[in-house]
Amino acid sequence: MTESTARKTERSEKEQKAHVLTLPLADTRVDREPHSYERWLVTKLMRMAGSPPVRFRLWNGDVIEPEHQEVSFTLHLKDPKALYSLVANPNLAFGDLYAAGRLDIEGDLPDLMETLYRAVHAAREKWPRWLDALWKNHNPRATGIAEAKENIHHHYDLGNEFYQLWLDRAEMQYTCAYYEAPDLTLEQAQLAKLEHVCRKLRLKPGMTVVEAGCGWGGLARYMARNYGVKVHSYNISREQLAYAREESRRQGLDGLITYVEDDYRNIEGQYDAFVSIGMLEHVGKENYPALSELIKRSLKPNGIALLHSIGRNRPMLMNAWIEKRIFPGAYPPSIGEFMEICEHSDFSVLDVENLRLHYAQTLTHWMERFEASQDKVADMYDEHFTRAWRLYLAGSIAAFRAGSLQLFQVVFTHGGNNQLPQNRGDLYTFPAAPEEA
Amino acid sequence: MTESTARKTERSEKEQKAHVLTLPLADTRVDREPHSYERWLVTKLMRMAGSPPVRFRLWNGDVIEPEHQEVSFTLHLKDPKALYSLVANPNLAFGDLYAAGRLDIEGDLPDLMETLYRAVHAAREKWPRWLDALWKNHNPRATGIAEAKENIHHHYDLGNEFYQLWLDRAEMQYTCAYYEAPDLTLEQAQLAKLEHVCRKLRLKPGMTVVEAGCGWGGLARYMARNYGVKVHSYNISREQLAYAREESRRQGLDGLITYVEDDYRNIEGQYDAFVSIGMLEHVGKENYPALSELIKRSLKPNGIALLHSIGRNRPMLMNAWIEKRIFPGAYPPSIGEFMEICEHSDFSVLDVENLRLHYAQTLTHWMERFEASQDKVADMYDEHFTRAWRLYLAGSIAAFRAGSLQLFQVVFTHGGNNQLPQNRGDLYTFPAAPEEA
Known part of the structure; x- marks a missing residue:
């Protein structure tokens, strides 16, 4: 060679x-x-x-x-x-x-x-x-006060016009609806959810409520309108708050509702009810003890708290794509993990309800409307965004159907509170959904 | 000097x-x-x-x-x-x-x-x-198969005559009743409890049920009589089983009910429902994973499980005197601890209800009857026994009133089961308690 x-x-x-x-x-x-x-x-x-x-x-x-x-x-x-x-x-x-x-x-x-x-x-x-x-999902985002602001901005400040394309026209609810009957419209099911939550909190006229994370403010308006309670609602999404304030003014509810642009960690005062719908997913497990202490000091001795959150059957990291591209910092807890909030402050859990398949149906309704508006979405953003959101909605439908995600409503109160409802029959005295909506 | x-x-x-x-x-x-x-x-x-x-x-x-x-x-x-x-x-x-x-x-x-x-x-x-x-309570009793037999014998084999003096005359229920209305009699409230449990399990005629720890067999008889289901009930208290079998024969329910004298760990077969009322307190935390696996293999794909147990707001050892003198080996779990049973087998929790004050009322009714029969009790045993039981009943009333004990009913199913009830309204369609009992 x-x-x-x-x-x-x-x-x-x-x-x-x-x-x-x-x-x-x-x-x-x-x-x-x-x-x-x-x-x-x-x-x-x-x-x-x-x-x-x-x-x-x-x-x-x-x-x-x-x-x-x-x-x-x-x-x-x-x-x-x-x-x-x-x-x-x-x-x-x-x-x-x-x-x-x-x-x-x-x-x-x-x-x-x-x-x-x-x-x-x-x-x-x-x-x-x-x-x-x-x-597995590496390096999920942190959820400190500064990061939370960015995390929430990333998703909830996409523009109210965008969400109006496919959320319910009744109260712009971007959380699981309550399909009391399988054939409800999205609007009926979202109003039924708001009613179901109010009943679980056993609201009476004149009571005071604090809400951590209020979205477009629909629950606060529902409570003020239908239960005559005073509501303080906290949110760090500026776009959502602008809509909430305008709508509250339009409905003449300004005297009952205060929308506060601030982190939930800065809640002040004592209330008859503490409610949070779809915020716990963004709180982060490391903040559960602090959240627990916040609820403890914000709730009157006989007050009732309700947290509504996506959850898991067992601890598991959030899907990497959802956590990185859609909901930075999101983490849905198992009930065992959720219980740190309750056990840390000796709260007594009164009621846990799982609405998993209700979320699958809610998302199906959202996706139908989203698909019908996808040309508009592509005009507002681009094809990449439209495809990402289609997958996010479809994947979420699938996750709730397959049981990889759950939806928990947890009601609890101070350990020593004996002013408890006799049973849960009062939640079911008449339909929660309006006949038409 | x-x-x-x-x-x-x-x-x-x-x-x-x-x-x-x-x-x-x-x-x-x-x-x-x-x-x-x-x-x-x-x-x-x-x-x-x-x-x-x-x-x-x-x-x-x-x-x-x-x-x-x-x-x-x-x-x-x-x-x-x-x-x-x-x-x-x-x-x-x-x-x-x-x-x-x-x-x-x-x-x-x-x-x-x-x-x-x-x-x-x-x-x-x-x-x-x-x-x-x-x-704190040092050296609580173990709950292996041999110890469990002794632990249960210690309490539940005191003699059926003794328990008949002060338990309800309807179905001899030695567990928390359900005071759907505050003025129910003990008999009404115990029957309402049995009805409430059957509704939560969504029983239908022809279904099969397995029961872990059946006391005097009242739930099995109620299910067979009112829902036409086939029940296998396990118990290791011989005295209780003798009563249960006689009563089932008397009511002509032998064709539907099999009472098995065996440890719950030896349950065999697959069923539409798994139910256990007031046994988990005796299971011991170290046995939760095994219990979880037992329920997993005993429950059909669309089956529903219900565990009813005394619990806590946070993990805490049982009161030493109760654990040593009254209920050897007993341990009431917090929901967080309870969740090990659910998370271990990827069960999906559908419903948690806390009936704490119902147990205080049940115990108050028991104590009234106990006090009325205390001369008989002293004749059957002695003054020491009578005083010990009076304190146990009074202390239990107090613990449920003060919130140191809770009563949880937890309903769950396999993680992948989508045959779920639309909502919980069916639990409240008409009163669970009979008008007279």
């Missing part, structure tokens, strides 16, 4: 190695043939996900059928890099790729997501520990 | 020391003067107990008034040793001394106990750690 031949061989070996190890990542041509190990990766990924009835269509049109399963859905990976992102961090990449249009889905989106959630839920019990560690 | 004088002085010093340190304990004459440090001990004890409005009458008739308080109750310590026992271990000694007649009480017994519970609850936050350690 001459020296030059030897060098050539060496180079060619290097080139070959480079081809094996880096070329597929570098070769992003969307019409190139998939390598055999790329097909193997897809099969492996599907097995790790519990072998759902899903077909993969690759960038060049090649398909990989699921093992031993009828096909119900097709995932279309539009470029080779998408596959590698998906394998490295499926929780985050699935959403990012879908939003960017690099992954597409044939079949009903919520149904696919539910199928995936159920399959993964069953399969992950058998994952090796390194895989669980690799795929 | 001569040798003999020196020896005398030495002896007299020893005698003096002996006098200071041991004489009061040795000198058990019930008419002797209390020492000044004994009076100091009483004052100190009352301060540690949060200065309740309680007067002490000592063995010789001397009284010690409470500081800055109107007197509502008098504790009469009948001998000097009683004081030392009380100081060394008040949780255990209070009951033992009362049962033995060495401590007597002037004033309403449940009221006194509630006053003491509330005062101690507030005061113990400030106790030094050594005092908390000294006074």
Whole structure:
């Protein structure tokens, strides 16, 4: 072998190695043939996900059928890099790729997501520990006062016009509705939720209420209008507060409602009721003892507190994509974790209700309206935003249907309070939903 | 100083020391003067107990008034040793001394106990750690299969005749009743409890139910009679089972009910409902994961489970006297601790209800009947037993009134079950209590 031949061989070996190890990542041509190990990766990924009835269509049109399963859905990976992102961090990449249009889905989106959630839920019990560690949500956002402001701004200050496109027209509720009957409209179910909450708090005219996180202020207005109570509502989303104040003025409720632009941690005074609908998800577990002490000092001796929050059957990190792209810093607690709030201040839990499937139905109603307005959304933002939100809504429907998320309403009071309702029959004396809304 | 004088002085010093340190304990004459440090001990004890409005009458008739308080109750310590026992271990000694007649009480017994519970609850936050350690319940009984048999025998095999003296005449329920309305009789409220439980389980004719710990079998008979379900009920109290079987035969329910004399851990088969009323207190925290797995394998995919148990607002050891003398091995969990049962098997909690004040009322009804039959009880057992049970009933009334004990009904199902009731309105469609009972 001459020296030059030897060098050539060496180079060619290097080139070959480079081809094996880096070329597929570098070769992003969307019409190139998939390598055999790329097909193997897809099969492996599907097995790790519990072998759902899903077909993969690759960038060049090649398909990989699921093992031993009828096909119900097709995932279309539009470029080779998408596959590698998906394998490295499926929780985050699935959403990012879908939003960017690099992954597409044939079949009903919520149904696919539910199928995936159920399959993964069953399969992950058998994952090796390194895989669980690799795929979990790393570095969720903090929830200090400064971060909370950013976290909330990121989501709730997207513009009231945007939320008006698909939330209920009754009270702009961006939380789980209460489908007292399965055929209620979104408006009826949201009003029924507000009524159900007021009944659980056993409100009477002249009472005082403090609300931590008030959204567009609908609960405060409902309470003032229908129960004649005085409400102090705290929120750090400026856009939401502007709407809330205007609406309260329009309805002539200014004398009963004070909307405060401040962090819930700065609540002052003592009230007959403490209520928070859909804020606990943003509080962060590390702040539960402080929240507990806040409720303890804000609640009169016979006062009642109600926290309404997304939750879990057992402690689990938030889905990475939702936590990073949609709800920074969000964490839904299990009841066991939630109980730190109650046990820390010797509160007595009176009532826990789980409205999981009500949230699936609420989200289905939202998604229908969202889909009907998606051209407008794309005009207001862009196609990437529209796709991200479609996936977020569909994924949330799926998570509540599959049982990976729960919705808890927890009612509690000071440990020594004996002024308790005789039973819960008063919550059900007549329908909570208006006949028409 | 001569040798003999020196020896005398030495002896007299020893005698003096002996006098200071041991004489009061040795000198058990019930008419002797209390020492000044004994009076100091009483004052100190009352301060540690949060200065309740309680007067002490000592063995010789001397009284010690409470500081800055109107007197509502008098504790009469009948001998000097009683004081030392009380100081060394008040949780255990209070009951033992009362049962033995060495401590007597002037004033309403449940009221006194509630006053003491509330005062101690507030005061113990400030106790030094050594005092908390000294006074806590040491070495509670284990709850393995063998110990469980002894623990249960100790309490539930006292004789059916004894329990018939003061439990309801409808279904011999030795658990919290449901006072749907405040003026129900004990019989009505116990039947309302059984009805409430059946509704929460959403029973339908032909369903199958397994019951862990069935007492005298009343729930099984109620379910079979009123819902036409098939019930397997487990119990390890032979006395209770004999009664349950006879009663089931008498009512012609043998075809629907099987009473099994076995530990709940040996439950076999799969059922539409898993129910346990008042057994969890005896299970022991260390057995919660196993109980969780048992429920998981015993419950059909769409089955519903209900556990009804005494509980706490926060983790706390059982009162020493109750645990040692009345309910060996008993431990009422906080909801946070209870959640280990649910989280361990990915159960979804649907409903938690707290019936704390219902148990106070149930116990008040029991105590009225017990007091009316106390001569019979003294004939069946003895005065010591009668006094111990009077204190146990009064103390339990007080604990539920003061909020040191809670009563939780927790309804849950498999995490993936979507066959859920639309809402809880069906629990309240018509009164659960019969008009007369």
